[in-house]
Amino acid sequence: MYFLLSQLSLMDLMYISSTVPKMVYNFLSGQKSISFLSCGVQSFFFVTMASSEGLLLATMAYDRFVAICHPLHYHIYMSKRMCVKMILGSWTLGSLNGLVHTVYALHLPYCRSRTISHLYCDIPAMLLLVCTDTWVYEYMIFF
Secondary structure (H helix, E strand, C coil), X not given: CXXXXXXXXXXXXXXXXXXXXXXXXXXXXXXXXXXXHHHHHHHXXXXXXXXXXXXXXXXXXXXXXXXXXXXXXXXXXXXXXXXXXXXXHHHHHHHHHHHHHHHHHHCCCECCCCCECCCCCCHHHHHCCECCCCHHHHHHHHC
């Protein structure tokens, strides 16, 4: 459980590190925009950490389920090797999810300026700048 908690705290640290450096830079420089490339990088890390954290929380819930429902078999079901596999799975699936969403959002045809007047770049903010209809992708995000 403590191994999973250490991974959760690392993810939370990286999660907040995806937005704070840009916020500090904007505050110190007086600039209030983010470029298209910076938006893509920030979006990738933000979506990756958000989805990885959700998967890790599901892993932690399974860990507690095994500890409560099968206490005598806990060390068999949740060995160190199994914990590492589940953590690597959450990192991998989170990175894949972040990559898919970011690449798709960056390849849409944009008809307005590619500069967003925020310090935080989110995929729904990027979809407002797209020329085509994005209802299918929006439903896919919410699904």
